Amino acid sequence: MGAELVTMGAELVPATGAAMAATPEAHSAAGPITTAKGEEHQANVCAGMTGQQRRLQFLLLCDAFNSMTQRAKLELESLGHEAVVGVWETKGATIAMIKQVKPDVILCPYLTKFVPASIYENRDVPCIIVHPGIEGDRGMSSIDWALHDGAKEWGVTLLQADREMDAGPIWATKTFFIEREHPTKSSLYRIECIDVAMVCIREFVSKLQSGQQPRPLDYSKPDVKGRLRPRMLADDRTVDWNLPAHEIARIVRCCDSQPGAMGTILNKLVHLYGAHVEKQPDGNLKALVDERQPGDVIGSRHNAILVCCGDETALWISHVRLATSLIKLPATMALFPDAEPPIELPHIAEPKVVLPFGQWPAASTFQEIFLWQRARIAYLWFDFYNGAMNTEQCQRLTQTITEIEKDESTDVMVLMGGRDFFSNGIHLNTIEAADDPAEESWRNINAIDDVVKCILTSTKLTIAALVGNAGAGGVMTAIAADLTWTHANAVLHPSYKAMDLFGSEYWTHSLPKRVGSEVAHQLTSSTDPVSARQALSLGLIDDILCENSLRFVEQVVKRAEEIAQDPATLQHMPEKKGRCRCPQFMAALESCRRNELEKMRVCFASEMYHAKRRAFVTKSRLMSCRQ
Numbered sequence: 001m002g003a004e005l006v007t008m009g010a011e012l013v014p015a016t017g018a019a020m021a022a023t024p025e026a027h028s029a030a031g032p033i034t035t036a037k038g039e040e041h042q043a044n045v046c047a048g049m050t051g052q053q054r055r056l057q058f059l060l061l062c063d064a065f066n067s068m069t070q071r072a073k074l075e076l077e078s079l080g081h082e083a084v085v086g087v088w089e090t091k092g093a094t095i096a097m098i099k100q101v102k103p104d105v106i107l108c109p110y111l112t113k114f115v116p117a118s119i120y121e122n123r124d125v126p127c128i129i130v131h132p133g134i135e136g137d138r139g140m141s142s143i144d145w146a147l148h149d150g151a152k153e154w155g156v157t158l159l160q161a162d163r164e165m166d167a168g169p170i171w172a173t174k175t176f177f178i179e180r181e182h183p184t185k186s187s188l189y190r191i192e193c194i195d196v197a198m199v200c201i202r203e204f205v206s207k208l209q210s211g212q213q214p215r216p217l218d219y220s221k222p223d224v225k226g227r228l229r230p231r232m233l234a235d236d237r238t239v240d241w242n243l244p245a246h247e248i249a250r251i252v253r254c255c256d257s258q259p260g261a262m263g264t265i266l267n268k269l270v271h272l273y274g275a276h277v278e279k280q281p282d283g284n285l286k287a288l289v290d291e292r293q294p295g296d297v298i299g300s301r302h303n304a305i306l307v308c309c310g311d312e313t314a315l316w317i318s319h320v321r322l323a324t325s326l327i328k329l330p331a332t333m334a335l336f337p338d339a340e341p342p343i344e345l346p347h348i349a350e351p352k353v354v355l356p357f358g359q360w361p362a363a364s365t366f367q368e369i370f371l372w373q374r375a376r377i378a379y380l381w382f383d384f385y386n387g388a389m390n391t392e393q394c395q396r397l398t399q400t401i402t403e404i405e406k407d408e409s410t411d412v413m414v415l416m417g418g419r420d421f422f423s424n425g426i427h428l429n430t431i432e433a434a435d436d437p438a439e440e441s442w443r444n445i446n447a448i449d450d451v452v453k454c455i456l457t458s459t460k461l462t463i464a465a466l467v468g469n470a471g472a473g474g475v476m477t478a479i480a481a482d483l484t485w486t487h488a489n490a491v492l493h494p495s496y497k498a499m500d501l502f503g504s505e506y507w508t509h510s511l512p513k514r515v516g517s518e519v520a521h522q523l524t525s526s527t528d529p530v531s532a533r534q535a536l537s538l539g540l541i542d543d544i545l546c547e548n549s550l551r552f553v554e555q556v557v558k559r560a561e562e563i564a565q566d567p568a569t570l571q572h573m574p575e576k577k578g579r580c581r582c583p584q585f586m587a588a589l590e591s592c593r594r595n596e597l598e599k600m601r602v603c604f605a606s607e608m609y610h611a612k613r614r615a616f617v618t619k620s621r622l623m624s625c626r627q
């Protein structure tokens, strides 16, 4: 990843984002976060760097420029330091890279390799590991075991690399409560672990700047609760369908999104993802569960399958990867690649789209699209796995938005996206698996364009509220709303360059309107992530409502209700209705879409796009994983 890679057998990603205006606002760090000990940590802003503190050169040594590495880079830059990302390829190349970069500090936000002695023995350049585990925890499967064992509290530790993996002296450690119901491993890593890791990074930098030393790991201390854990093996991740559904779900979640639990379905060995216990079987479904055997697939809903488990329970599995394949797919697409529609599986009707206010379906059934309604506001959730939106999902979303549009009891539509991701644009995996990927790319981009068109032409006040991060077309979907809000820890990837696409989703209309043509060009020409503060300073988003995702939804509701009750909002509605339906506006939108799609046709025919997409959808399967 990265616009211009300097390679010496290892990848270096440039430290400076081309588009990032160097304003103090753009660089101010993330704010307070409450840890399990109830401490509030205030960010040390760039402008607050004292005379004794010098600008440090960090090398972020990692397996991949993943979400933790992206946040570490943004965090260090916000503190006024330089951060070069170096992707480990070989030991020799890494040592050469260090000689080239000459860092003051090597920080490893996501590294699964043993650090060579020549690196950790060099006390002039400390090499610091970000370990996603509590103090004393060691090993490659930290979060996996924490979720497997049902831990109520977990944490992150920054330690100095040493001869023994994860056993070096400790610079900082922070814990958090696992308050959410049933997070997956990736979700816990991407949200809670990354948030406290940034607190640890700030503490480390401040200790380093003031000449403090790390303390040794001491298992005799009563508050050191972690221990060395073995790598979680395939046996530990294998599900037995005779267990009750909630126990199987726990096993699936502790290795979702990588490497996935193992199980046998329809006599095929598969990796399992996206587990949701069915807790509300109606009479027919209950009868079906009662009469079938554990392991039997008893129905499907929107490409997810419902599997019978022990104790007459049932579990939804939304995604599957055949052991013989590298591509993770919606379950029925993986299991019945040639059947259209899927064969012999009863369709299990979706529950009502409108849920009681504040209710999450994830713990009780499989439901991607749902609505909360209150005080003339509709909160529309589209919780698609990994934020990827395939053609059929986009069509269902368009249909729901169209229904909201018709509802005269709604003035404000808040687009919430999903809890882990707002949206990452078109679904590269289902495109990859299609008979004709170019044609499926075309169908998918048109379907997502239809979603965005509904937002742009909505007669309601539209607000995009990003609980989760967004990428490519997902960012452009969010900025199509009248207002776009997020929290300080969100990260946006407004570029399509990673896939070598021009992009659509009416970005040529929405992006320059918000940030101007020059910044729009810079943002779409770089693959650098953009922090929420940078996005606000650039005008890409309209507001940051709070410091992290945990209290964000309640802030969104509070603010949306204030807006909906403000007489000025209602006063502007007729004007908005007139504007969005005016022929010139519609013609301008159509022209944007036509121009974008012409360029996308060319992209979809290019071998570069197909090669990049193929590498992207199979990459994680080829990497070992520590997250």
Ligand code: COA
Binding pocket: 065, 066, 067, 186, 257, 258, 328, 386, 387, 388, 389, 424, 425, 426, 427, 428, 429, 470, 471, 472, 473, 474, 493, 496, 498, 499, 501, 616, 617, 620, 621
């Ligand atoms: N289609 C299918 N899967 C997608 C996806 C997409 N558009 N975007 C992300 N994912 C999946 C990843 O494969 C990964 O899956 P896994 O954990 O099951 O292996 C997961 O979502 C998380 O993505 P990852 O890349 O690990 O997260 P990140 O925070 O490091 O990076 C992005 C975020 C958005 C930069 C990166 O995911 C990306 O470039 N996505 C593609 C965006 C795109 O080009 N969309 C199409 C054009 S609209």
